[in-house]
Amino acid sequence: MAINWPISPRRLRELGIVGMNQRNGQYIAEMNPRRYYPLVDDKLLSKELAEEAGLNVPALYAVIRTPHEIRNLPKIVAGHEEFVIKPANGAGGDGILVIDGRQSESPPVFRKSSGKPASLDEIGLHLSNILAGAYSLGGRPDAAMIEYRVQFSPLFEKISFQGVPDIRTIVYRGYPVMAMVRLPTTQSDGKANLHQGAIGAGVDMAKGCTLDGVSHNRHVTHHPDTHEPVSGVNIPGWQSLLEMAARCGDITGLGYLGVDVVLDRDLGPLILELNARPGLSIQVANGEGLRHRIERVDRHVDYLDRTETAAERADWSRENLAPMNL
Structure with a gap:
């Protein structure tokens, strides 16, 4: 169901829309102990945490921590036609550089996901900016990760442009x-x-099937580049994806969490990132607010006399958090 803006306060309440103040004060501040923030703010720690729990993540090729180590870049990427560079403490996708091939060997020139060329010097400058904190939370000095580039799954081929789509799931109390x-x-x-x-x-949530979407907080039904409808795509292994998201709540200790997963063509689901402050546009994308669903989880958990497994929690969510027709 589409949310048509502007919208009255009464309608916002009916839809259960969570605003920024409520998210920050009631869910993030109360449900996410600050001592656990580094586990998700630092992508290196998140990757290690997921691997220790047996969850799949993109392979890490190297970590650049000092400007001196940038000179190792030719050796690091020598065996890789494709790779991704990202700041360990970046936010909002800023600072991520995706390389999807080479344009020449001598001198080495790579090709960005946009199709534009990138020399080793340009990539080295990008690494320097990451280390200087250009993309980190609070502008603090950072580290740069060089890792496996996810291979595009054909599932979303008709409703995506060049890059790799991901699946964001909000996890509340597991x-x-x-x-x-x-x-x-x-x-x-x-x-x-x-x-x-x-x-x-x-x-x-019940079927794992895409609905209509949102772009810049506006309701959309078709992809602007491919002109294909974005709804009606069935996501394979939906139960497993929900179980993976539920387990991320367990390993981080966070009660309100965003889990980003990509579907790799060869490796299947991979955890890309964890987020202690997930945005609220997901409500517009679903045509429904988070509050009603969160309240249903609270009633369920408060009624239980035991802790459910990740599989049981995924089952419950599919059975009880289907879209509402308000």
Whole structure:
């Protein structure tokens, strides 16, 4: 169901829309102990945490921590035609550089996901900016990760532009409560980032099927580049994806969490990132607010006399958090 803006306060309450103040004060501040923030703010720690729990993540090729180590870049990428560079403490997708091939060997020139060339010197400058904190939370000095580039799954081929879509799931008290697929566009430069112009398509929690979407907080039904409808795509292994998201709540100790998963063509689901402050556009993508679903989880958990497994929590979410027709 589409949310048509502007919208009255009464309608916002009916839809259960969570605003920024409520999210920050009631869910993030109360449900996320600050001592656990580094586990998700630092992508290196998140990757290690997931691997220790037996969850799949993109392979890490190298970590650049000092300007001196940038000179090792030719050796690091020598055996890789494709790779991704990202700041360990970045936010909102800023600072991520995706290389999807080489344009020449001598001198080495790579090709970015946008199709534009990138020399080793340009990539080295990008690494320097990451180390200087250009993309980190609070502008603090950072580290740069060089890792496996996820191979595009054909599942979303008709409703995505160049980049790799991902699936964002909000987990509350260990229960997946809402999900969306983030679809890259020309405007987002092939990145699955809503702030840069990607589309967020809601997902039916029961069926794992995409719904209509949102772009810049506006309801959309078709992808602007491919002109294909974004709804009606069935996500394979939906139960397993929800279980994976539920387990991320367990390993981080956070009660309100965003889990980003990508579907790799060869390796299947991979955890891309964890977020202690997930945004609220997911509500517009689903045409429904988070509050009603969160309240249902609270009633369920408060009634229980035991802790459910990740599989049981995923089952419950599918049975009890289907879209509402308000």
